[in-house]
Structure formats: C-alpha cells, structure tokens
Amino acid sequence: MAKASGKDLVHPSEIVDANVDVVMVHDLTGPLAVEAFKKIGVDKVWDNKKIVIILDHQVPAESVKAAELHKMMRKFAKEQGIVLYDVGKGGICHQVMPEKGHVIPGNLIVGADSHTCTYGAFGAFATGIGSTEAASVFATGKIWLKVPSTVKINVKGQFQNYVTPKDLILHIISEVGADGATYKSVEFTGPAIKNMNMSGRLTLCNMAVEMGAKNGVVEPDEVTTHFLKGRTNKSLPTFDSLKSDPNAKYEKEIDIDVTELLPQVAVPPCVDNVKAASELANERIEQAFIGSCTNGRIEDLRLAAQILKGRTVKESVRTLVIPASKEVYSLALKEGLIEIFTDAGAMVCGSTCGPCLGGHIGLLAAGETCISTSNRNFIGRMGSKEANVFLASPATVAASAVTGKITDPQTLEANRK
Amino acid sequence: MKIHGKAIKFGDNVDTDVILPGKYLTLIDPSELARHALEGIDPSFPEKAKRGVIIIGGKNFGCGSSREQAPLALKYAGVQCVLAESFARIFFRNAINIGLPVVDCKGISTFANDNDDLVADFDLGDIKNLTTRESIHASRLPQFILEILTDGGLIENLRKRLKKK
Numbered sequence: 001m002a003k004a005s006g007k008d009l010v011h012p013s014e015i016v017d018a019n020v021d022v023v024m025v026h027d028l029t030g031p032l033a034v035e036a037f038k039k040i041g042v043d044k045v046w047d048n049k050k051i052v053i054i055l056d057h058q059v060p061a062e063s064v065k066a067a068e069l070h071k072m073m074r075k076f077a078k079e080q081g082i083v084l085y086d087v088g089k090g091g092i093c094h095q096v097m098p099e100k101g102h103v104i105p106g107n108l109i110v111g112a113d114s115h116t117c118t119y120g121a122f123g124a125f126a127t128g129i130g131s132t133e134a135a136s137v138f139a140t141g142k143i144w145l146k147v148p149s150t151v152k153i154n155v156k157g158q159f160q161n162y163v164t165p166k167d168l169i170l171h172i173i174s175e176v177g178a179d180g181a182t183y184k185s186v187e188f189t190g191p192a193i194k195n196m197n198m199s200g201r202l203t204l205c206n207m208a209v210e211m212g213a214k215n216g217v218v219e220p221d222e223v224t225t226h227f228l229k230g231r232t233n234k235s236l237p238t239f240d241s242l243k244s245d246p247n248a249k250y251e252k253e254i255d256i257d258v259t260e261l262l263p264q265v266a267v268p269p270c271v272d273n274v275k276a277a278s279e280l281a282n283e284r285i286e287q288a289f290i291g292s293c294t295n296g297r298i299e300d301l302r303l304a305a306q307i308l309k310g311r312t313v314k315e316s317v318r319t320l321v322i323p324a325s326k327e328v329y330s331l332a333l334k335e336g337l338i339e340i341f342t343d344a345g346a347m348v349c350g351s352t353c354g355p356c357l358g359g360h361i362g363l364l365a366a367g368e369t370c371i372s373t374s375n376r377n378f379i380g381r382m383g384s385k386e387a388n389v390f391l392a393s394p395a396t397v398a399a400s401a402v403t404g405k406i407t408d409p410q411t412l413e414a415n416r417k
Numbered sequence: 418m419k420i421h422g423k424a425i426k427f428g429d430n431v432d433t434d435v436i437l438p439g440k441y442l443t444l445i446d447p448s449e450l451a452r453h454a455l456e457g458i459d460p461s462f463p464e465k466a467k468r469g470v471i472i473i474g475g476k477n478f479g480c481g482s483s484r485e486q487a488p489l490a491l492k493y494a495g496v497q498c499v500l501a502e503s504f505a506r507i508f509f510r511n512a513i514n515i516g517l518p519v520v521d522c523k524g525i526s527t528f529a530n531d532n533d534d535l536v537a538d539f540d541l542g543d544i545k546n547l548t549t550r551e552s553i554h555a556s557r558l559p560q561f562i563l564e565i566l567t568d569g570g571l572i573e574n575l576r577k578r579l580k581k582k
Binding site: 015028029031032035038040041042059063065066068069111112113114116128129130133135136139140144178179182183200212214270307358359363376377378379380381383385407 | 430432434435437440442443445446449457458474476477480481482483484485486505506507510511514515560561570571572575576579
C-alpha cells in the first residue's frame, strides 16, 4: 500500500490514495459500473490495459435480461479496448485472473466481487469493491484505502488424507468468527502454508472475506513463481520486498496444527458455524456441488474423482461438477476426470459460478439440502430461502454424493472394497 | 446532515443475499431492485420502508457479496440511513458511494426499538431517540466521506472534483 501511494512507509488506520495496478469487473457488477462510468463525464478509461472484464456469473446467458447485460459489456470493452473473457474462453473470474497472468505479486488489485481477496495467494494486495467504485477507478486509476492491521495465522503440521485447505479455512473462520477480521488483513504463514500448492493457498485467501477481512495474503515464493511461469510477460518484483518484516506488529496471532484436523463442514446459515463432518452424519442431502472460485480447480476435481472413481452417486442426489475455467476443464478432460464424473452419475457443466450464488443452474427448492464446495451458506443463497446449504471440501462433498448423507471421506475411503 | 425517521430493527450478520437475493442481480433499475429489498428476511419490508425509515442493524451488517444492488435496493425502497453496531467493509463503502448514509454506532441495537422516532446527526456523530428521550454517540465519518454523502454519491462527488481541476 505504501508503494501504491508513493510512500516509504504506511501505518494501520492511515488513509492512502492508492494507484491501482489492475481492476476487474464481471457480468453482474460490470453493467452498473459502466452506467456509473458514463455519468462521470470522461470519454476514455484511465488505462485500458489495466482493466479486465470477465463474464462468469450468468453464463451462458440464462435470460434475455442477462443476454442484454452481456451485450452491453461486450460493447463497452470493444469501445474502450479492454480485454473481455467471454463465454467458453475464460471461466470464473478468480481462476481466470491468475491463469491469464493478470495477478502479479506486489500489485494492488481491486475487483467488483467480494472474493477478489483470492489473489492475495500470490502476495498481491487484492480486495473487493462495488460497481460505482470500479467506475471511479476506470476514470482515475485511484482508490482511497485505509491501511489495515494484520492478523497472523501460523499453520504447521501435515494434513491427513482427505483433509484439505478448505477444511483448514473453515476451521480458521470458526475460530475467528464471521466478523472477527473485519477491515483487517489476514496473513497465512508457517510450514504448512510453505508446503501448500497454489490451489490450496487460493482457497485460503478466497475465504478471508468470510471472516470480514479486507484481504488475505501469503508470502510469494518458488511455488508462486512456478505457477506464474509462462503465464505473464510482466516482470516479477523481487520477493524480498514482499516478505513480512521480522519485527512486524500483529494485532493478533493464531497458531494452528493441522495434524489432528478432521474434515470440516459449515452448517447453515453461517460460515462460522463449523462442525466435523462425522458429527453431521445423519444429514440427508438432495444436491452435491463441486466447483466455484473456492474449490473448482484441477486439484479439487482430482480429489473428488479419486473418491467417485468406480462408484456411483446416490440415486436421490443431483451431483453437479463445474470446473472453474476452460483450462481446468481441458485438463480434467485429458486426465479422464470428466469420464469418472459422468460414469458416477454426476452432471458436468461449463465453467460458470452457477449455483454458488443462486443465479442459475442447480437452484434448490424449499426443504432441500445441498452440500457444496463453495463459500457461502446464507439463507436463500442457492435458491429457495427454505433450502439449506452446507459447505465442505471436494472430498467431503464427493463422499456425501455417494451416500446421500453428509459423510466423512476418511470413513468412506476406509470402507472401500 | 441530519436524518429523521422511524426505526426498523434487524439482528446480527444481515447478509447481502437476504438484502437482495442473487436471482435479482440482472435487474439494474433501482426501483425494480427496491421491490425485493430485504426479501430474504421480510418480504413486506418494501411496503414498510415506503414512509422513509432508519434501519438499525446489529454486528457485521451487509456481510457477503460486493453487490451494490443491496444498498441500492434499500435506498430506493425508502431507507434513509443505516445505523449498525458494525458493518462489513464492502457494503459500507458501497452505501456511501451510492449516497446512502451509514455509520457504526456501538450500543445502537439496544438503544432503539422498532418504530422509535430517531434523529441521526452525521456531522456530529450523534443519534437522538425522541421516543425514549435518550441519545448516543456514533462514529464520526471523515470529512471527505461526509462530502461524498452530501453530494449524493461518489459519481457526483467525482464529477465535481474533476470539474475543479
């Protein structure tokens, strides 16, 4: 934040006027941003190379209304010379942004989507904003930000089989609370994070907002460099400048050993209401959803496929698998995962946010229950306000799809014949 | 800036999915959005809000998605301002940016009840309950935020600033 505001040093609570490196909008927040931009009275955006538009929430268009909004976004992108990832070319914004090299460590990124905090996994400062503010950034390239204090989460230990970064972040949110990190920065650090792949780090940072955080962040390292290789021709900063100062002051520190951590499930209607999957074993489900910006990556699909291979999902369970991007979809196809899913009786859809926000594909009726790898279980999130959404890892969702009840994947796999 | 209105009270963690469910996000006309304001908690809310109300919220008001349609729906339904124990940060910024006054106020959830007659003075950070004849201190918003609100939102404020240049 100091670098972005031309200062040597900034302190918590200080308000800075920061230069934005990249701003992203999608099909649900973009139209209001474009309308607001037109009212500002400038013809051209400040820098068309620093704006990214991704159509992902209601694609392919699920209604004439959505189609009109998509048309409006395409027109704006063309007029201004802004890159737009259209249907079938990109996927979910928070997966496409890193895949296509729009996320660089040390950058200041804002996005008109609350899960923009995902990009902190690369050591970028990234946070969610609204449409009007995105319009203001389109015009000026600047945004005011309050420097947050930081909560440090030290994670050590080895994950057990079928226990994942999703289980870790659900556990962290239950410890911190749904508003426990409001306005704060959450830094994930320690040996277990160092050993974690990019996919896991993205899952952690993605859900930082579910404890109210302004951003989540992981120090960039060789795992980061490896992921970015061949994805961007922008020069990467030296990571030394992006490491936490050894004498950094934290508002709070939390130590976690993942060795004893078991598969976790967030019980509706709060993300911080978390129990072990085994405690919910009698909970019947009608739908299982594997996908979203939280858990729709190739590693997530591999894990789900490992559980579903040679099995079929319960007759009474609709199982939806939605790869987070075209790249993930293609890889899953090459690796034979898509065949495992369809053989098991799951439906595989093209990359979209889909049921996560109750926009389209796989909505729930009153009285129905879904177990989902997504990030929110609020009332009415996936359709009817009398439906229930439980949140869990891809392993737990896949295991539950097989039995028709919330199921600990460790138990299911222990009984594999 | 002083706002006078009747209180409607909600609890903790009122999220943007109950303020405006995802299925309405393809609506961009604010008056259409207003018809679904707080539908997830109380479908009769738009009818109640018509007279111009003040929402009293608990902790973490507006948590969840970045959808600006949530504060827009409230504003156009007739909500004059939101006073809450605390706000989720994107909702807080969005509300200010669209010109819906919001301020956090510790103790507000026990200070006011449904239908209490309230006056919120945003310049002083002072809330008066005319029904109970009590008053309470809210946070004071920084001057530049008060200016955005007085101008009616960020776009109007930005137009003004760009003209000055």
